[in-house]
Amino acid sequence: MNFAGFICDNTGLVLEYTANHVSLVIGVLLLSLALWITTGLLISRHARLAGAVIGLGNVVFCIPSISLFGLFMSVPGLGLGRRTATVVLVLYAMMPLIRSVHAGIRSVDAAVVNAGKGMGMTNLQLLLKIQVPMAWPAVFAGIRVTVVLITGIATMATFIGERNLGRLIHQGITRGDADMIVAGALIVSLIALLLDYLMGRVERIIISPGLRYQSLEPYRGSA
Amino acid sequence: MIHFDQVSKTFAASQRPAVDRITLHVKQGNICVFVGPSGCGKTTILRMINRLVTPDGGTITIDGRSIMQMDPPALRRTIGYVIQQVGLLPHRTIAQNIALVPELLKWPRDKTEKRVLELIEMMGLDPSEVGHKYPHQLSGGQAQRVGVARALAADPPIMLMDEPFAAVDPIVRLRLQDEFLRLQQTVQKTICFVTHDINEAIKLGDYLVVLKEGRLVQTGTPIEILTQPEDDFVLSLLGDDRGVKILDLTRAETLMEPFENRLGPIKSNGHRVQSIDPVKIALEMMMQKNTDEILVCKGTRPVGILRWPAIKTHVNRISGGTV
Structure with missing residues (x-):
């Protein structure tokens, strides 16, 4: 095994692929968060709509990624490259993100919402001051799964012309070059781990300390 | 309102x-x-x-x-x-x-x-x-x-x-x-x-x-x-304890025998309650001290005496029992 040697010999190429990979993942992540968290919040009030949208997310998620890349490539205006890759990956992020937002909002204790409403909060205030902050732990779990998922599936975009780490893996397979495969896979894993670690840091800032001990019982009983 | x-x-x-x-x-x-x-x-x-x-x-x-x-x-x-x-x-x-x-x-x-x-x-x-x-x-x-x-x-x-x-x-x-x-x-x-x-x-x-x-x-x-x-x-x-519950809402002064109606000197066994205390408190004290009467005071001034029969009659009347 001499994957380190491979990386050293092809530094320029590996750096280019890594930069492309990271920029694709981050772009997809930002778009997905904006789109799917909003959608998740909007559907959380309508049980039937929520069922339909989550069902759609599940279906998309079940389609093999390589065929989805191929299908969207033929859509006019998308073609080979970054656009198709972004659209497909955003679609993959739909299921875990919408699902976690929906589960997060639904997990909010009804008594807290009742108290907030009874004290005179408007629907928007209930959402922003109670439901969203209380849903964060579940939403973050979904975001972290999505980050790792997108980083992995992004390798498949090499087949529609993305010059990213998937190319190392693909060419490694066709050439029977194990070092090349390991180098690509290793860097992809490192990116996933790093992004997951960063999300963990953000999580600690955003989620209230009052919610970090939810496994304990809410009240301890006596006065 | x-x-x-x-x-x-x-x-x-x-x-x-x-x-x-x-x-x-x-x-x-x-x-x-x-x-x-x-x-x-x-x-x-x-x-x-x-x-x-x-x-x-x-x-x-x-x-x-x-x-x-x-x-x-x-x-x-x-x-x-x-x-x-x-x-x-x-x-x-x-x-x-x-x-x-x-x-x-x-x-x-x-x-x-x-x-x-x-x-x-x-x-x-x-x-x-x-x-x-x-x-x-x-x-x-x-x-x-x-x-x-x-x-x-x-x-x-x-x-x-x-x-x-x-x-x-x-x-x-x-x-x-x-x-x-x-x-x-x-x-x-x-x-x-x-x-x-x-x-x-x-x-x-x-x-x-x-x-x-x-x-x-x-x-x-x-x-x-x-x-x-x-x-x-x-x-x-x-x-079933309706009569006894009333004792919690009745003040001692309501059932006491006021002193102005009483002839002779005040004799006291030293046990006392306040006139605004519920009768239940007086009853508890009677049972604790094994006595039938309790002095009722306003502050430190004795104003009457509360007796066991008066409590019994009161509960009996309210619960609709027979004497």
């Missing part, structure tokens, strides 16, 4: 009305207790006052204004609301929880901070210790006190309390009830209080509303309900 006129509500999933043509009046500064078994409509009545439930028929007015003319969130901010599950926001500190309604009303920050400190102290908690904690770090009793403080924050004239003490253990419950009565002496709110516990109703209520299956069965002061129960339902709700 709060007036119900022929108010009804039938929920969509149900055949019979949850609340059936209720007419009643809650006086300013009173504690009005709605009591009855589960499903009697007491919580629905409470939730109609702050428009969490919309009545199908009839009108509810506060100070002569129909609540249907008011914007629900604005109305709710003028009414304190305390529920059994407390419902503190787990992601906010205790101080931030209490500051909730002032925040909705856009009070200036320093005014809110001052009010929060004042309320934490009023609840007998230590602001420096409790203020920065999160709800999960409190005991049940502390959480319930914070719930009451949060409802009082913007000094609303009306408070709605839905079984606020039902989830804590009996010892804490008694302490919270006593604190609540003491607090009401100073804040003088108009309080609508829901409970299924008749003892709690008798202890806390100035006025009781007994409900059964959405209908009003009897209203009156606790002593009126205890002495003249309307029917068998009220009688069974009051329990």
Whole structure:
């Protein structure tokens, strides 16, 4: 095994692929968060709509990624490259993100919402001051799964012309070059781990300390 | 203050009305207790006052204004609301929880901070210790006190309390009830209080509303309900110890033999109660000290004597027994 040697010999190429990979993942992540968290919040009030949208997310998620890349490539205006890759990956992020937002909002204790409403909060205030902050732990779990998922599936975009780490893996397979495969896979894993670690840091800032001990019982009983 | 006129509500999933043509009046500064078994409509009545439930028929007015003319969130901010599950926001500190309604009303920050400190102290908690904690770090009793403080924050004239003490253990419950009565002496709110516990109703209520299956069965002061129960339902709700419960609501001076009617010197066995103490306290002392009479005092001055036969006759008369 001499994957380190491979990386050293092809530094320029590996750096280019890594930069492309990271920029694709981050772009997809930002778009997905904006789109799917909003959608998740909007559907959380309508049980039937929520069922339909989550069902759609599940279906998309079940389609093999390589065929989805191929299908969207033929859509006019998308073609080979970054656009198709972004659209497909955003679609993959739909299921875990919408699902976690929906589960997060639904997990909010009804008594807290009742108290907030009874004290005179408007629907928007209930959402922003109670439901969203209380849903964060579940939403973050979904975001972290999505980050790792997108980083992995992004390798498949090499087949529609993305010059990213998937190319190392693909060419490694066709050439029977194990070092090349390991180098690509290793860097992809490192990116996933790093992004997951960063999300963990953000999580600690955003989620209230009052919610970090939810496994304990809410009240301890006596006065 | 709060007036119900022929108010009804039938929920969509149900055949019979949850609340059936209720007419009643809650006086300013009173504690009005709605009591009855589960499903009697007491919580629905409470939730109609702050428009969490919309009545199908009839009108509810506060100070002569129909609540249907008011914007629900604005109305709710003028009414304190305390529920059994407390419902503190787990992601906010205790101080931030209490500051909730002032925040909705856009009070200036320093005014809110001052009010929060004042309320934490009023609840007998230590602001420096409790203020920065999160709800999960409190005991049940502390959480319930914070719930009451949060409802009082913007000094609303009306408070709605839905079984606020039902989830804590009996010892804490008694302490919270006593604190609540003491607090009401100073804040003088108009309080609508829901409970299924008749003892709690008798202890806390100035006025009781007994409900059964959405209908009003009897209203009156606790002593009126205890002495003249309307029917068998009220009688069974009051329990078999109705006569003894009355002793908790009767002052020692009511049953004592006043000294101005008495000839001869005052002889005393040294046991005494205050004239405003409930007869139950005197009875407890009689049993403890194995005596039949207790001196009744106003401060240090003896004003009469309370005898065992007088208590017995009183209970016998009220319970409708034979002599």
